[in-house]
Amino acid sequence: MAHHQDGMTLIEVIASIALLSVVILTFAYVFIQSQQFTTMNGDRQTALQLAQKKLSETLAGPLPEQNTSEVPFNPDVPDSWIRIDYRQEPNSAYRTFTFKKLPDSPESDPGRPLMIMVRTYYDREHHYIELYNYYTTN
Structure with missing residues (x-):
C-alpha cells in the first residue's frame, strides 16, 4: 500500500527559515545604515546652524582679540x-571655534576687512563645518 505524506519535510522548513533570515538581515542592515546616515545629517545641520549663529554674532559686534x-x-x-573665541555647547559634543586671519604684512591696508572663520565640530575631532566671511568696521 502506498503511503502519501502531506506537508513539508524538516529540511524544507529549515531551508525556508534560513532563506527568510537572510532576507530579513539584509533589510535590517539597510535600515541601520539609513538611520546612521540620517543621524549624521541631523548633527551636521545642527553644527551648521551653530556656526552660522556664531558667525552672525561675531560680525555684528566688536571683534575680540x-x-x-x-x-x-x-x-x-x-x-x-x-583663535579669538571658543564655545562648548552645554551637554553636547558641539565645539565652535572662531578665528581671524592675520594680515599678510604689518604694512597692509588698515581699512582692509579681516577674514573670519568659524569652525564647528560635531563628531569629536573628526567632522566639522567651516564658514568664512569678512569683518568690516564700517
Whole structure:
C-alpha cells in the first residue's frame, strides 16, 4: 500500500527559515545604515546652524582679540589664523571655534576687512563645518 505524506519535510522548513533570515538581515542592515546616515545629517545641520549663529554674532559686534585660554582640543589650522573665541555647547559634543586671519604684512591696508572663520565640530575631532566671511568696521 502506498503511503502519501502531506506537508513539508524538516529540511524544507529549515531551508525556508534560513532563506527568510537572510532576507530579513539584509533589510535590517539597510535600515541601520539609513538611520546612521540620517543621524549624521541631523548633527551636521545642527553644527551648521551653530556656526552660522556664531558667525552672525561675531560680525555684528566688536571683534575680540586673541583668546589664549586653554581648550580641551585645538583644531589644526594654518599659522596665519589666530583663535579669538571658543564655545562648548552645554551637554553636547558641539565645539565652535572662531578665528581671524592675520594680515599678510604689518604694512597692509588698515581699512582692509579681516577674514573670519568659524569652525564647528560635531563628531569629536573628526567632522566639522567651516564658514568664512569678512569683518568690516564700517
